[in-house]
Amino acid sequence: MNNLHHDTAPHSSDKRTLRRFLRHQRKALSQQQQQLAAQRLCDQLKTLPEIRRARRISLYLPVNGEIDPTPLIAWLRQRNVEIYLPVLQPFSANRLWFVAYRPNTPMVLNRFGICEPDLRFSAQRHNRLPTWALDTLIVPLVGFDANANRMGMGGGFYDRSLAFMHRPGPSPALIGVAHACQQVASLPVEPWDVPLQAVVSDHGCVRRQ
Template structure:
């Protein structure tokens, strides 16, 4: 039986990235709550087997929004391994860059301008818990789309691309793993000059290493 996860979208042409982005967002939102839960469990099993995930002690992940695959089941696992979990936060004085703030069960949360919960940082709150991206071991970031060559498509705001642009230069850097539902796979994605390459892409159906 063919499922939505078995069908790859047609290759985008002539820069129709926005139309494809809308279609892939529609696909992931169409998944039922049960499909979302099952996908998150399969994703977690794949991630826990990866050496770079097992080694990481300073980790960033995200709270799912708009149908994104859910990595939150990894939080207790990371903590049992004495890893510190961080969440992305929109930098208040910059419209296009992220901080990463240590997250625990009692962390005060606010809703950012996109309606996504994030740790409170106004008035200096959690200043000591903030980390720049280069100081992390691993960043798990959400994707809108991916292909079998390891190319990725984000939401279009450029927050991760700007924040992680330093990874193109020599120096300390985190491992970067993109997460998505398998139904977000396409045959081919064009590469934009600002797209930051990932070390791996993991879905509920596969692991891709470019």
């Protein structure tokens, strides 16, 4: 996957500056560029075995220029795939629930301005799924490299919620998604990082070596 921003991106050791740079890159895209990127992304996702075989998938609703995976929803529902959304877990520091996203799911804005299932709905255990029971998670990111390493927003929500994957046992496939302009030459890997199987962008797919 070619990327024009390797030479202009700040060094990966300065994470705060790099995050700011990459968030600016994606927010600078026009609405038309965003829509085209979303369609190309979803065309790529439909070919992945981790997506095609999944019966329970989590994805996200985009904000702040994140690439939009929601054109995939109609295709997933046609295939009778159960769809879940990440929800900020109450009374817990930086952890997520994964809550059923159906046509009638009541939605609210959370403290970050992200639309999510409301708390009364999410708090009912039958409306959510243990993270390990998901087949595939489609996760947002700020930056990625050619080895599918991920730079998140810095809050650690996904890393904390997926920490169980460092131990043996059932676990979902993790697919990062991003605009191609969010690729950098390399990213440092931290001990708490939960590895992705792949990162898919509007220009292609990179897999962990």
